[in-house]
Amino acid sequence: MSVLASKSSIYTTFKTLGLLYLFFIVGLFLDSFYMVRVTEHAQFYANALMLFVFFITFFKVPKRVKKQMINAVLIGFFGEYLFSVLLGMYTYRLENVPHYIPFGHAFVYIAVLYFSKAASIKVRKKQIETFLIVAIIIYTLLFLLLKNDVFGFVMTTITLFILRNRSKERLFYLTMYASVVVLELVGTYYKCWFWPTSAWNIVPFLPSANPPSGISLFYFLLDLGTLWLYKQRHRDAWQRMKDIRKIRLAAKN
Template sequence: MKILSVPKKDLKQIISIFNREIGRFVFFVFVLFFDSIYFSENVTNSQLLINILMLAGFFKMYFRSTPRVKELMIYAVVLGVGGEYLFSRGLSMYTYRLENVPLYVPIGHAALYGRIFMFSKNSIVRKHHKDVEQLFSIFIIIFATIYLLFFNDIFGFVMTIGVFLLLWKRPKDRLFFYSMYILVAILEIGGTAFGCWKWPSIGFEVFEFLPSNNPPSGISLFYFLLDVSCFFIYTQRHKITWKRLKNIRSITT
């Protein structure tokens, strides 16, 4: 495994950066308990509190980010709202506990997007990106296979294959999306375990030939839409800068 060849000093830095940029977001999984079925039935409905906490975390991260990340985070919130209503309310791909779209969800998408972006663009991580990518890809394959064999998660496995196929000719995006796959999987496991949202037993509650676990493993496939959309809007707003960057890349390659 390539990751074992990374110098210990660099490996420690990568782990530290992972904990700083992504590990903190994992803490939010435990905050989801306050929007759980158990908490709402035995204590009180505190979805409003989680919305406030997520807003606070979002703005804290926003004001500490670079201008580019700030702009991408705003796009992610706007597109996240539209995507949630489309996939959850429109296509019944999954259903939230109160059959709404909690405010913390699209805001969480933006925070997740920003955290992974900063991790994947860090200089020491980029230096050893192939080693990290191999480690993450092995984890993803094992994870999706376990879900397929033990939970009959055909829907998730098909989406996982889709992730690898879409990244086949996009090597520059692999680190970002492998990281996103893992973080989304952790978030989905926590959210569904608490009953904050639920996935149907078949894909889109329509396709019987696609049995699904709750949650399916490869849901990060749909985050491609968020990333591509954010990136497209950014390049359209900064056409001159983006054109200059492409010219530099063509010269260096």
């Protein structure tokens, strides 16, 4: 059964976000402090599993999605070395950028994309968006009050402000926020990476939790960059899609 065409929101959620979150738990465990006690090659196993799952997914998706996955990996490499290595925004266990991270960005992007585009989810779009907004506000307020996570609160506020007038992309980005929350909670619990006590460890008036609640703001940059690259490489196809969308809207009116 196609995920996009499925009429069951439960099936769709499991096949996209459910498997994604399960992969977070299993995949990051291989690079966790638990595995370090067993083997010094923990990160190698995590890298191998990520590459295996990435290429299985890559060969199953359409050509257009393949290109988006490649773009996401390339931007992921650039973003990770910029924010982690050069700017010191966060630090990985071995103070490197594990190979599974940039490929994982693409995996997250595709899972969230398929979830938000599925027919069974679109019919419940408003309800899901409302649920996610309420959950995000509660989550970031708890982190602010219990962990003094000012940095995360500021990023969450910026995220919700940006999304208030982006109705077409809102479900995708809210789902991305939730997915990044799960990813960061699992990764920091396993001690695969950690965040300093303030933003970039140099902005004292922006104390941060480990992880900060609103870090998905930077994942939005990855998503926007992936989309921008796709538009630049396929301008004619993108224009045709926009023209078709205009015709459909005109027909409805």
